[in-house]
Amino acid sequence: MNYLEFEKPLAEIEGKAEELRALARGNPEMDISKEAEALDRKAESLLKDLYKDLTPWRKCQVARHPDRPHCKDYIDALFTEYTALAGDRNFADDHAVMGGLARFNDMPVVVIGHEKGNDTKSRIERNFGMARPEGYRKAIRLMELAHRFGLPVITLVDTPGAYPGKGAEERGQAEAIARSTQKCLEIGVPLISIIIGEGGSGGAVAFATADRIAMLEHSIYSVISPEGCASILWKDAEKMREAAEALRLTAQDLQKLGVVDRIVSEPVGGAQRGRKETIAAVGSAIEAMLKELSGKKPVDLVKSRRQKFLDMGSKGLAA
């Protein structure tokens, strides 16, 4: 288990309990069960306390936790017959973006998502979930495919943002994001988006301009990272706590603003401490959202999707 900075006291208690048990394994006649159980209880209640009321900055840390389930974990667990479809037919295949055909509860769908990777090798291969223009163009191609064959689209969003690289800019990153957002607004099939970790700026919007948008309880969605915002507005990257607060990037605030339709609960201690439950909860949310949209005519879907975005923000925090 990787502990976050604010989880240090918890790490200490859990470490002590572990030490005690290791000691007992060496000395069979020692009875430590009471002490160990007491420590476990203490750790449990501390965990509950820590996660009861996470500050926005702590949520950012949880949202970025390396042990959280990533796009590939959701695809493996919730979909069958996943058949990856690669490439943008222009330049390359972007490994930061997964996508293809799959079945969700036996229904054929198109699934697209950012994948961050889970060890050094895969993280580098996936470019830490930062898509290049090819990733958005692959998504555009897959959305077009879904539209032509009447398949719902499910997107899983988890990206720090678009990749700030020379090649990405030369190949028209901005245009690729704009076209992907535009495609989201054009397809006559249900489009569902779940923000499972980080919803980073334009890279997230390109996939999340959807009929229904759900967010995991401790995920974030923001116009800029708190660090980036702090360095621009506070002229001090260390003010990320203040920036995280001001940006209102938590699922709870975004629901109040009417940007997000649904919050999917995470187990106590975050998705990283209950990967299976989290994945199952996301599965139920997808099922529920698909149901809400089933039977709607393509023109009505497009119309109401556009209206949803036109209306967005008109009520502020009172939405």
Place this chain on the structure above:
Amino acid sequence: MNWISNYVRPKINSLFSRREVPENLWTKCPECGTMLFHRELADNLNVCTSCDHHMAITPRDRFKALFDGGIFTEVKVPEPLADPLHFRDQKKYPERIKAAQKATGEKDAMLVAEGEIARTPVVCVGQDFAFMGGSMGMYVGNAIIAGAERAVKLKRPMILFSAAGGARMQEGILSLMQMPRTTVAVEMLKEAGLPYIVVLTHPTTGGVTASYAMLGDVQIAEPNALICFAGPRVIEQTIREKLPEGFQRAEYLLDHGMLDRVTHRKDLRDELVTILRMLTRQGPAVKGDLPAPAAETPAAPEAAKAEAARK
């Protein structure tokens, strides 16, 4: 009478006349250092007369030069909720807005106008970099939507001049949501079969580039304008190497296939009209400065139809 002439009138005068006398009659070109007389610079549309460097121009000044006789009608933009997040960094957001309004005399970073250019009816939307870096918030989104709705209603093409650092962070996620919102506006024009031309001016970056500014039917940029998603400084920090000369400038984008044209500001008016009239299948435009259209003059498409009928 005394109270009015001694107190109220000077007060009103001082409110309106302040902008009449420029504090500094000379502007130094940031590119070549030439001192430029303000009137000469204004006559040249804020382009340096010595090195052709394109300086910022407010949408109002641009529209005055663009529309026939300098006459245009502002399109009303629905006012968004002020400060939806109660955002505060080192300053409160409403204070920043007020300061920008005072400095520019504008409501926000976007001006929408309808009128005729070379007798071609259009809707123009202009972004104002002087207003908080032209940043895209709810107002800017509303302005683009209002412009598109007006264009659809009047069946006119829309021209958009972009200039922005990106999204307005003080509106948080709601600034990000202007990317899909403004894209809906572009879709309205597209579905109504109306041309949408984007003129990218210095600088156009971030979420603005990644939405309405890159979705034009024709993409024109002013010379040497910086156009990008991630800015050069961010990229240099990420890849830790120097970027090539002219990287992310208009000419570089043209070379990389991201633009249709790079056009000098003095040629823009003619070029826009030429393109628009072909896209809307109207006859060639009357070139040169034209007086404002007479109030009774029928809109150009009808005029064209009448002309066609006569033939």
